[in-house]
Structure formats: structure tokens, C-alpha cells
Amino acid sequence: MDLKLKKFFKSHFLKKDGLFVDLPNIKGLKISTNSANLYKKKKRNDLCLFYFEDGANHAGVFTKSTAAAECIKWNKLSKSNKVKALFVNTKNANALTGIQGLNSIKKIQKKISNQIKLKDKEFYCASTGVIGERFPIEKIEKKIPDLINKMKSSSSNIWIKAAKAIMTTDTIAKLSSKSFKIKKQKINIAGIAKGSGMIFPNMATMLGFIFTDLNISNQLLKVALKNNLEKTFNAISVDGDTSTNDMVLIFSTAKAKNKKITNLKSKEYRIFENKLNEVMMSLAKQITIDGEGASKLIEIDVTGAQNKKDAKQIAFSIANSQLFKTAIAGEDPNWGRILMAIGKSKVSTNISKINLKLGNQIIFKSGNISKAYKESLASKYMKGCEIKVSVDLGMGKSTFTAYTCDLTHKYISINADYRN
Numbered sequence: 001m002d003l004k005l006k007k008f009f010k011s012h013f014l015k016k017d018g019l020f021v022d023l024p025n026i027k028g029l030k031i032s033t034n035s036a037n038l039y040k041k042k043k044r045n046d047l048c049l050f051y052f053e054d055g056a057n058h059a060g061v062f063t064k065s066t067a068a069a070e071c072i073k074w075n076k077l078s079k080s081n082k083v084k085a086l087f088v089n090t091k092n093a094n095a096l097t098g099i100q101g102l103n104s105i106k107k108i109q110k111k112i113s114n115q116i117k118l119k120d121k122e123f124y125c126a127s128t129g130v131i132g133e134r135f136p137i138e139k140i141e142k143k144i145p146d147l148i149n150k151m152k153s154s155s156s157n158i159w160i161k162a163a164k165a166i167m168t169t170d171t172i173a174k175l176s177s178k179s180f181k182i183k184k185q186k187i188n189i190a191g192i193a194k195g196s197g198m199i200f201p202n203m204a205t206m207l208g209f210i211f212t213d214l215n216i217s218n219q220l221l222k223v224a225l226k227n228n229l230e231k232t233f234n235a236i237s238v239d240g241d242t243s244t245n246d247m248v249l250i251f252s253t254a255k256a257k258n259k260k261i262t263n264l265k266s267k268e269y270r271i272f273e274n275k276l277n278e279v280m281m282s283l284a285k286q287i288t289i290d291g292e293g294a295s296k297l298i299e300i301d302v303t304g305a306q307n308k309k310d311a312k313q314i315a316f317s318i319a320n321s322q323l324f325k326t327a328i329a330g331e332d333p334n335w336g337r338i339l340m341a342i343g344k345s346k347v348s349t350n351i352s353k354i355n356l357k358l359g360n361q362i363i364f365k366s367g368n369i370s371k372a373y374k375e376s377l378a379s380k381y382m383k384g385c386e387i388k389v390s391v392d393l394g395m396g397k398s399t400f401t402a403y404t405c406d407l408t409h410k411y412i413s414i415n416a417d418y419r420n
Contacts, residue, residue: 004295004385005294006171006172008297009290013176022156022177023156023159023160023177024188024190025153025154025155025188026188026211026213028054028254029050029051029052029056029154029251030051030053030152030153030154031050031051031151031153031154031159031162032147032148032150033045033048033158033165034047034146034147035143036140037139038091038092038129038136038139038140039091044164044165045161045164046089046090046091046165047087047088047089047143047144047165048088048089048162048165048166049085049086049088049148049151050086050162051084051085051116051151052082052084052085052253055084055122056082056211056251056253056254057081057082057216057217057218057221058083058124058218058250058252059221059249059250060075060247060249060250061225061226061229061247062076062246062247063243063246063247065246067095068244069093069127069131069244070094070104070105070127071125071126071247072245073102074102074125075125075247075249077120077121078121079122080119080121080122082122083121083122083251084116084117084119084123085112085116085122085123086126086249087108087123087124087125088125088166089126089128089140090128090165090166090167090168091129091136092127092129092135092136093127093130093131093245094135095245097133097134100134101135103137104135104137104140105125106120108125108137108144109123111141111144115145124249126166126207126245127245128194128206128245129168154190154211159192160173162192163175166207168194169196170196170290171290172286172289174194174195174283174290175190176190176191176279176282176283177191177279178276180271182214183268185257185258186256187212187213187214187256187275188256189279190212190279191280191282192283193206193208193286193287194206194207195238195287196287196290196291196292200238200239200240200316206243206245208248208249208280208283209249209250209251210225211250212251212253212256212276213252213254213256214256215252215255215256215257216272217260217262219262221250223264224273224276225250225276227273228273228276228277229248229280231277231401232280233248233280233284235284235400236284236402236403236404237288237319237404238288238291238292238294239291239411240320284403285403288404288405291405291411292410292411293407293409294405294408295329296329296384296385296386296387296405297405298387298388298389298404298405298406299387299401299402299403300315300388300391301315301391301399301401302391302393302400302401303391303393303398304353304392304393304397304398304399305347305393305395305400306395306396307398310347310348310393310398311398312400313345313346313347314341314342314345314347314391314393315391315400316402317341317344318338318391318402319402319404320404321340323340324340324341325405328382328406328407329406329407329408331379332382333375333381333382335378338391339351339354339364349395350394350395351367352366353366353394354367354391354393355391356392357390357391358378358381358387358388358389358390359378359381359387361377361381
């Protein structure tokens, strides 16, 4: 992330004093971080443990990649109604590791259960990092007792440590929270995420973990998560690649004093779903802003489509176009590349009906360059950190908004040196 974009991030997601927004204490949740020395060149925390003292309701969504990591396979196995722990490691993705990787998860679960009562079905795990390298179980096992002994309640300080512990090529820790009331009872939601490259999810993002103390049924927790995916984590792209490890998990400790929410049509459920959307949208945008080598956040708003599928397909055709993304990086208002991306999307469109705006300026209207278009104004607009592209297809009423970032030389450098 370059300096200008970092300032933009701070102004949108941090307090004025440069500290992250305060994340609430989720009752019933304890968190710890530790280092297993998985990184050779730097000393940093690379392990994280979330422990639910009395268990937590839960829901999850996972990558659709056929090369899914071992942690994804483990997490898809049948789970108890309440789970007790989530373990996360970075540096190694535990993907394409076969039986050694799967057995490593079993060893981690067993090691944790030696100190806290924990069944297989009550345990989630997540890994992120290099694909196809032997999983470093020996280093990790040694640090688990310390990890458990260091568990603390979820204060702002420990949230920041957890968000930093799950980072790989990320340059910023990603956190978001909301506190609100349901029938005079205070409810908290807190979330952390990581992701910078290999971002074009078919379900969620790289890694996203969300926690609440709301008393809500497992079924409605799942509905709320899935209802919000399409317009948040499933609306972002950095480089068009889907990871082997993508997942989003949500947990509810049910420690808030509200009456248990079981009715999908209730006002209380709608309030929660809307607040959850705000947390998920914030985390999704933070991932996009922190795209590897990024200097600009790009919003692509497609309207007037015949159906939602067409709108999404066109939005991502633009978002994943390398020609478009490099033009944005070069601050060149080369709007022809936007229409090119629409044309290659395989969606039936009529060029004479398309209206295109860059920021607030109309560029292309009804099949022709707008007479009011001034490239000097467009060039000036391109120098900002936030770029908005608006496409009206003039074909219907469906819409979709995608978020991406530009493609710079730094993206190549980061990924060329990724394993070093």
C-alpha cells in the first residue's frame, strides 16, 4: 500500500490518533497469540487461538476450489451445535500436503484438548501462507501450551494482536466492529480478516473471522452470513485468483441478554443482519485497499442489467481486466478499456444503450463520446485514491457493485519474492 492510500485507509477505518477503532469485549471469548518461529527472517506472532468457554453457535463458508487446503476439508466435516475453539496459523497454507497435513490438524486438536476439553467436532482450524510445503507441525506443537496459557479476554489490544498474527503479505491489520442495542440490550460484533493477494473469492475472502455475543439460533446465524456474502466478500477482487484456503467463519457466544432470536422475519433479526453487513463490508473493503502493491481503491457500479448475474459478470469483467487495472495505476483515464471489458464479458449488451461515468463525469452516452467530456478533468480525477466507475447498461433494473484495486509494478515484486 502506497503512502497516499495508507492515509486514505487511516481516514476511513482508523481513529484520528492513528489507533484502530475500539473493538468490544465479546463475553465468553478468550484470545491468544504466539510465535512458533515459522518466519525465518523476522520475529513475529504466527499463531492465534480463539477459545469459547461455554461454546459458541457458528456458521461458515469455504472456498469452492477443488485444490482446497486440509483445514478446509477438516472444517467441512460435521460439527457440534456449539464449537469450542478456532486455531489459526500463518506462513504455511497446509494445502496440497496430503495425509501429513491432515494428521497435523489432528495433532493440534489433541494437543489443545490436553489442556482444555475439546472434541474433534468442536474444533475449527485455519491456515494461510505458502501452498505445497510440508506443514511445520513440530514447531507449532511446542508452542500450543504457551498459546493456551496466554489466553485473555477480547480487549482492543488483543484484537489487534490477533489481526496482525494472521497476516501474510498484508501491510495493514484488518478489524471492524459494531455495538448496538436490541430492545435496550447491548449487542457487540467484532471481526478480523486477512487478505492481500490471491483475492477473487467464490464464497468469501482469504480469511475472515467474525464474533458476536448476540443470542441467536445457529440457523439464523448461517442465514445472516450467507445473505451478506454476495455484496461484501463476494464482491471483491485483487488479482482474479481464488485461494485454496478461503473461508469466513462467524461465532455467537450468546452471552448478550437479549431474548434468543429465532424468527427470520423479526425486527431484531433484521437489525442484526444489517449491522453484520456493515462489519463485513468494512473488512471486505480493507482487503481490497490492501491489495498487493495497490495505490487505489476502485468501485465498479453496474446498473441497468437484465438480471443480477449479468450485472455481476460485467462488474468483475472490468475489475479483473489487467488492461483496466494498469490504466488506473498509471492514472490514465483510458475509458475504452472499460467498454472493452464489458464487450468481452459474454453478456448480451447494446452499446447504444450504455452510459459510462468516471467519478461524476459522463464519458460515454448512448453509443457516443459525451460532448461534455473533458479529459483534463478525468486525468485530475485519476490522481485520487478512490476511483468510481459507473456503468448503466440500459437493459433492465438489476445492479451489482464490485470492489477492486489497481495493478502496479509492486504486485509483481511482492509475488516474485513471496517464498523468501
